[in-house]
């Protein structure tokens with residue numbers, strides 16, 4: 001190929017056009033890797049030698065009794081809490097312990113907290129638009145050119161979250177479940193590689209839970225999804241692999257059937273519910 005042909009090759013992405021953050025590298029390993037992580041709060045060890053590996057495209061459920069360390073684990077991944085010791089890697093290139101919370105978010109780790117935080121006075125469409133506008137990776141000078149691309153992305157996300165018909169509705173009139181899906185959609189606008197979802201079905205109707213199960217399973221593959229959830233029926237309906245946390249460590253890992261038949265798990269967790 002001649003130099004001219006090479007320079008005008010539209011399929012090629014030139015280095016200078018690539019956003020500052022390098023993409024996550026999962027060619028030789030998992031998308032998320034925690035090893036030997038410890039966190040103490042005033043002498044109490046909330047996370048105790050935690051090891052966890054999430055594969056690219058995986059949907060993983062994390063369960064565990066109250067105080068097991070699930071929220072603290074999410075806080076560590078997103079940079080909100082710094083561990084005392086251990087390693088936390090996003091792909092093989094990004095050491096998350098050296099990055100700030102906003103940097104971790106812009107690398108492609110999105111977090112959905114339990115309570116929906118949509119802008120109620122704005123429409124569904126505007127909420128998604130706003131989520132896109134906060135994407136710091138977008139070069140302002142390119143915004144005009146990319147408008148069509150972003151509109152297409154909003155349409156795509158509306159389709160994924162099942163709110164296409166409600167695009168012009170105010171977010172304030174949505175049901176609890178619809179608000180949760182909209183917020184997941186707002187995260188999707190940033191095209192995350194890893195989504196952390198905290199108790200997505202708390203307060204949902206049976207029907208909304210079914211729709212949420214479909215939504216989360218449809219997201220896996222395209223991105224990795226880690227779901228912390230207390231509702232065992234829901235976990236059973238979506239989980240391929242479940243990790244049970246207890247006292248800040250992994251107590252068991254495997255299919256829902258495997259972990260729910262594990263005597264240790266029954267003793268410390270499922271037994272608690274019986």
Ligand SMILES: Nc1ncnc2c1ncn2[C@@H]1O[C@H](COP(=O)(O)OP(=O)(O)OP(=O)(O)O)[C@@H](O)[C@H]1O
Pocket residue numbers: 041042046064065066067068069070071072073
């Ligand atoms: N900032 C903090 N200061 C002191 N103790 C904390 C702090 N954050 C968490 N803890 C303690 O660490 C332990 C783990 O808490 P964490 O919230 O991570 O558990 P969890 O598994 O998310 O529980 P739940 O299911 O109730 O949300 C708990 O005993 C909690 O009281």
